[in-house]
Amino acid sequence: MALTGVNFVRFSRHGLQSIRKYWVNLGDRFEVRRQALKLRFWDERHLHAPGMLFDHTYESIKSLSGFGVYELRLDDEIGNQANIRVVFFDAPPDWIPVAGETRPMRVIWVLEALPKRRNDWTTNEITRVRAARLLIQKRFYGR
16 A cells, blocks of 8 residues: 555554544544544644644644644544544654654654543643653654
């Protein structure tokens, strides 16, 4: 199968487990995954003002600005869940992957997918996302 897009999208273990937690139906899980895989086509436009990514909007999480953590907002209702957020991490270009983890394209890491009731991020959610980012940094980039 040929690689398409400009990014290689990888899910963290926690990201896959969060999808399993919120969506019991297998078809719903695959729909969330399919929507998150649209990040393959996410190019350098995230360096500019927040905007549209295909049919979804994305924005940097304000309390994690400077960390390369963004949220992809899904407008679709999947499995009776609405206001779905896919939290993803774009590693800085100066981070070199450890041996055996190199990919042919830039890697976008999906950290978590969850339905939000409010637009704010709680302290626990921010801590969880920051820890997932740190785990990827240590394990895959050796920093």
